[in-house]
Amino acid sequence: MDIxxxxxxxxxxxxxxxxxxxxxxxxxxxxLNWVGCxxxxxxxxxxxxxxxxxxxxxxxxxxxVLGRADRLDVMHxxxxxxxxxxxxxxxxxxLRTVIHPSGPVAxxxxxxxxxxxxxxxAFLHAFILGVEVECRIGNSVYPxxxxxxxxxxxxAGVFGAAAAAGKLLGLDEQQMTWAxxxxxxxxSGLREMFGTMCKPFHPGNAxxxxxxxxxxxxxxxxSSNHGIEAKRGFAHVLSTRFDPAEITxxxxxxxxxxxxxxxxxxxxxxxxxxxxxxxQLRNDHGLLPADVVSIEARVHPLVLELTGxxxxxxGLEGKFSVYHSAAVALxxxxxxxxxxxxDAVRDAQVIAIRDRVTATLDPAMHEDQTRVxxxxxxxxxxxxxVEHAIGSLDRPMSDAALEAKFRGLVEGILxxxxxxxxxxxxxxxxxxxxxxxxxxxxxxx
Amino acid sequence: MDIxxxxxxxxxxxxxxxxxxxxxxxxxxxxLNWVGCxxxxxxxxxxxxxxxxxxxxxxxxxxxVLGRADRLDVMHxxxxxxxxxxxxxxxxxxLRTVIHPSGPVAxxxxxxxxxxxxxxxAFLHAFILGVEVECRIGNSVYPxxxxxxxxxxxxAGVFGAAAAAGKLLGLDEQQMTWAxxxxxxxxSGLREMFGTMCKPFHPGNAxxxxxxxxxxxxxxxxSSNHGIEAKRGFAHVLSTRFDPAEITxxxxxxxxxxxxxxxxxxxxxxxxxxxxxxxQLRNDHGLLPADVVSIEARVHPLVLELTGxxxxxxGLEGKFSVYHSAAVALxxxxxxxxxxxxDAVRDAQVIAIRDRVTATLDPAMHEDQTRVxxxxxxxxxxxxxVEHAIGSLDRPMSDAALEAKFRGLVEGILxxxxxxxxxxxxxxxxxxxxxxxxxxxxxxx
Numbered sequence: 001m002d003i004x005x006x007x008x009x010x011x012x013x014x015x016x017x018x019x020x021x022x023x024x025x026x027x028x029x030x031x032l033n034w035v036g037c038x039x040x041x042x043x044x045x046x047x048x049x050x051x052x053x054x055x056x057x058x059x060x061x062x063x064x065v066l067g068r069a070d071r072l073d074v075m076h077x078x079x080x081x082x083x084x085x086x087x088x089x090x091x092x093x094x095l096r097t098v099i100h101p102s103g104p105v106a107x108x109x110x111x112x113x114x115x116x117x118x119x120x121x122a123f124l125h126a127f128i129l130g131v132e133v134e135c136r137i138g139n140s141v142y143p144x145x146x147x148x149x150x151x152x153x154x155x156a157g158v159f160g161a162a163a164a165a166g167k168l169l170g171l172d173e174q175q176m177t178w179a180x181x182x183x184x185x186x187x188s189g190l191r192e193m194f195g196t197m198c199k200p201f202h203p204g205n206a207x208x209x210x211x212x213x214x215x216x217x218x219x220x221x222x223s224s225n226h227g228i229e230a231k232r233g234f235a236h237v238l239s240t241r242f243d244p245a246e247i248t249x250x251x252x253x254x255x256x257x258x259x260x261x262x263x264x265x266x267x268x269x270x271x272x273x274x275x276x277x278x279x280q281l282r283n284d285h286g287l288l289p290a291d292v293v294s295i296e297a298r299v300h301p302l303v304l305e306l307t308g309x310x311x312x313x314x315g316l317e318g319k320f321s322v323y324h325s326a327a328v329a330l331x332x333x334x335x336x337x338x339x340x341x342x343d344a345v346r347d348a349q350v351i352a353i354r355d356r357v358t359a360t361l362d363p364a365m366h367e368d369q370t371r372v373x374x375x376x377x378x379x380x381x382x383x384x385x386v387e388h389a390i391g392s393l394d395r396p397m398s399d400a401a402l403e404a405k406f407r408g409l410v411e412g413i414l415x416x417x418x419x420x421x422x423x424x425x426x427x428x429x430x431x432x433x434x435x436x437x438x439x440x441x442x443x444x445x
Numbered sequence: 446m447d448i449x450x451x452x453x454x455x456x457x458x459x460x461x462x463x464x465x466x467x468x469x470x471x472x473x474x475x476x477l478n479w480v481g482c483x484x485x486x487x488x489x490x491x492x493x494x495x496x497x498x499x500x501x502x503x504x505x506x507x508x509x510v511l512g513r514a515d516r517l518d519v520m521h522x523x524x525x526x527x528x529x530x531x532x533x534x535x536x537x538x539x540l541r542t543v544i545h546p547s548g549p550v551a552x553x554x555x556x557x558x559x560x561x562x563x564x565x566x567a568f569l570h571a572f573i574l575g576v577e578v579e580c581r582i583g584n585s586v587y588p589x590x591x592x593x594x595x596x597x598x599x600x601a602g603v604f605g606a607a608a609a610a611g612k613l614l615g616l617d618e619q620q621m622t623w624a625x626x627x628x629x630x631x632x633s634g635l636r637e638m639f640g641t642m643c644k645p646f647h648p649g650n651a652x653x654x655x656x657x658x659x660x661x662x663x664x665x666x667x668s669s670n671h672g673i674e675a676k677r678g679f680a681h682v683l684s685t686r687f688d689p690a691e692i693t694x695x696x697x698x699x700x701x702x703x704x705x706x707x708x709x710x711x712x713x714x715x716x717x718x719x720x721x722x723x724x725q726l727r728n729d730h731g732l733l734p735a736d737v738v739s740i741e742a743r744v745h746p747l748v749l750e751l752t753g754x755x756x757x758x759x760g761l762e763g764k765f766s767v768y769h770s771a772a773v774a775l776x777x778x779x780x781x782x783x784x785x786x787x788d789a790v791r792d793a794q795v796i797a798i799r800d801r802v803t804a805t806l807d808p809a810m811h812e813d814q815t816r817v818x819x820x821x822x823x824x825x826x827x828x829x830x831v832e833h834a835i836g837s838l839d840r841p842m843s844d845a846a847l848e849a850k851f852r853g854l855v856e857g858i859l860x861x862x863x864x865x866x867x868x869x870x871x872x873x874x875x876x877x878x879x880x881x882x883x884x885x886x887x888x889x890x
Contacts, residue, residue, distance in 0.1 A: 046666070049661070049664045049665055049666045050661060050664070050666055052664045053660040053661045053663060053664040053666060054657070054660060054661070056504070056505075057504045057505075057507075057518045057519055057520055057660075058504050058518075059501070059502045059503050059504045059518065060501075060502075062502075073502045073503075073504065074502055075502055148677075148682055149676070149677035149678075149681065149682035150682065151630075154630075181637075181638065181641070181643065182643060182646070184635060184637075185596075185599075185633060185634055185635045185637075185638050185643050185646070185647070186633050186650065187633055188630060188631050188632055188633040189630055190629060190630045190669075190672070190677055190678060190679065190682055191677040192626075192629075192630075192669045192671065192672060192675040192676070192677040192678040192682075193626065193630050193668055193669050193672075195669075196626070196667045196668050196669055197666050197667045197668065198626065198627060198630050198666075198667070198668040198669070201627070201630070201661075201666075202630070205631065212499070215498040215499060215502075216494070216495060216498045216499070216646075218498060219494045219495070219497045219498035220494055221491070221494045221495055221498060221642050221643075221646075222641045222642045222643070223638055223641045223642065223643040224635075224637045224638050224640075224641055224643070226637065227635070227637060227638075230637040231594070231637070232593075232594030232635055232636040232637040233594075233635060233637040234635065236594065237593055237594035237595065237635055237637075
């Protein structure tokens with residue numbers, strides 16, 4: 001079984017014409033969302049610490065750290081952008097594998113595209129192919145691979161980054177096979193790191209090491225030809241399940257990026273139906289916080305297991321509190337980074353509403369469902385049932401909602417004009433003369 | 446169980462005075478052997494390809510690629526020296542875990558020591574501590590971890606590199622705990638890569654990523670405090686066996702580097718007893734190739750399983766041929782890199798003797814034993830039984846033999862005078878004012 005070589009050959013041979021406009025548009029949506037997340041977190045302590053540590057070792061200023069004046073060599077820029085784009089945990093999700101696909105791939109190739117200009121068409125094509133490689137490899141080993149403790153965005157991401165970077169570098173079939181092998185032997189990232197700065201480090205590291213793999217392979221640095229499927233290769237060493245058909249079946253006929261999703265809310269996906277319900281109730285009925293007596297949500301058991309924090313003290317804890325989340329949704333009609341700041345969780349009005357929220361397990365609810373009941377001082381009882389939360393595959397965010405999310409993320413970093421221009425470039429990514437323009441346009445004056 | 450923190454605290458608190466002269470001398474032997482291997486392979490295609498690929502991305506010329514004029518940033522230099530030192534597979538071996546301990550650790554800290562000068566005492570101390578961390582972590586998961594397919598020199602090596610680099614950087618206990626966590630989440634390297642350039646890439650990558658871990662931790666880039674022992678940490682995700690006592694018991698009272706070994710011959714360890722026997726027969730009896738009718742070796746079953754190649758065509762295949770190995774040992778009294786060149790395996794005299802070698806399985810032989818019988822034209826029958834091959838823990842190479850090996854490795858790269866000076870600096874490493882002097886002295890004029 002030549003799984004690695006089959007995948008390599010597919011990436012090398014594939015032409016942009018083989019991808020529909022619909023798929024290209026979904027890729028542009030993924031890219032826009034990724035840029036917004038990266039710029040939005042570009043002042044976060046996580047990337048400040050990483051820059052302080054590593055800038056003295058950077059090579060030539062080849063590529064932009066999105067949203068910042070810093071320019072680093074390609075691999076360091078890829079690392080930093082992978083870190084920032086996942087810092088808020090607000091980037092895209094391939095729901096079947098819980099891979100966050102854009103981080104490793106886009107970080108790798110946007111940095112590379114600033115070294116030697118690349119057309120937007122070639123860039124978007126490489127991006128789609130990289131996500132395809134990453135998610136198919138993920139599909140072949142999920143969920144056992146994830147369950148044992150691997151952060152799949154890191155382990156599968158390095159393959160996607162290598163494939164996409166290798167495509168831009170014009171690797172031949174043998175070199176691409178080696179690149180995937182060099183990626184395989186760097187696959188890493190442990191779920192134990194969740195909750196620390198190492199979580200966003202994983203997609204950054206995957207991007208950095210994927211570029212490294214492609215660069216080495218381009219110079220005929222050899223690896224195994226069976227890095228994925230061999231007995232002592234990636235799949236068997238890092239997973240108890242391996243279904244190679246997930247990698248090779250209908251290659252080029254289906255596209256994993258078409259199944260990509262975007263979070264409307266800056267917290268774990270299990271709370272999204274409740275937030276969605278609260279926002280709808282607020283907007284449909286013009287609710288004011290002062291009117292509310294109680295908010296009762298019937299929820300899937302995972303909600304309380306993962307987000308049962310009653311009295312969060314800092315912003316990050318707020319993300320693990322269904323109570324805080326329902327409160328900000330009802331008060332502000334939003335649950336972005338601003339609603340999960342330290343100030344937000346300490347706000348007296350938020351605390352007052354939060355303490356009126358109850359969440360009750362209901363085994364009849366599936367993960368994407370909830371039923372929220374709000375009782376008002378005037379005696380009215382309002383109810384909202386959510387079948388699929390906004391942002392799910394069944395109720396995707398609209399382009400306008402993605403733009404609004406982007407604006408919320410970059411507020412305070414880019415001017416309105418700069419944000420408008422950057423949004424435009426992201427939508428147009430597939431037709432730009434020079435894809436690197438996006439990176440440079442992300443830097444505020 | 447605070448395994449990671451216990452180890453971190455040990456490394457942070459330990460003082461050089463706690464290490465005996467004997468242990469320091471073994472560390473100097475390891476270091477000398479490592480420098481020789483790195484300089485010896487400094488012109489190899491593997492590192493030439495890596496340099497061609499990565500030099501354009503290097504940061505400031507902070508550190509030396511041993512044996513070369515190239516100077517790269519610390520992390521790239523660490524990568525390259527880790528690669529060269531393992532390219533010939535001639536570096537040191539911690540037999541209990543088959544870790545090659547020096548590569549990841551020495552590559553990391555010698556590069557770091559060129560950025561900001563470090564005393565030889567501090568350098569040797571960090572080296573010993575790094576090897577201790579690496580080998581104890583290896584002990585805690587071996588052999589299951591290796592058996593499933595991990596190249597333990599890569600996976601355990603990154604911890605050793607991080608610990609040693611962190612010691613030189615003066616990390617505090619919390620930072621060292623994070624550094625080990627950042628190392629844990631980068632642990633990688635697959636045995637599937639054996640026989641390709643990715644095998645020596647593994648210790649290089651471990652060195653590079655270990656330095657990265659220490660640098661990030663120094664700037665308070667956080668990771669888990671339980672990177673090694675947590676349910677979804679290194680040991681449980683990458684191994685089915687984990688014995689934490691191997692990490693914490695008698696810390697500072699025993700030293701793994703004292704159990705380090707060095708290969709006298711540039712091939713897999715299973716052939717070493719046969720080569721040893723042939724060289725002894727040759728030297729004891731003044732044998733000439735023309736006198737020899739046949740060479741018969743009684744060997745452990747693994748010898749034929751791993752090295753049964755009868756007619757090697759290129760140098761690398763010669764390393765997997767007990768026949769070729771016995772022939773060069775008998776003809777040249779040596780089995781270094783020169784005896785495994787392409788020319789050597791095609792030499793008519795070598796082929797003539799090689800074809801007179803037979804190897805017979807003998808279940809009574811343990812892995813370190815052999816009985817070799819040579820029949821001569823004058824009718825004499827000579828026999829040599831080897832109980833433990835030279836280079837084993839029971840019959841270690843002498844300091845003089847290590848020096849001779851070093852000279853053989855650097856021949857054609859360094860002048861005799863340059864080699865003499867470099868050997869002297871390696872022996873004196875523990876008392877140098879500036880450990881980086883060794884790196885600079887490895888560069889030929």
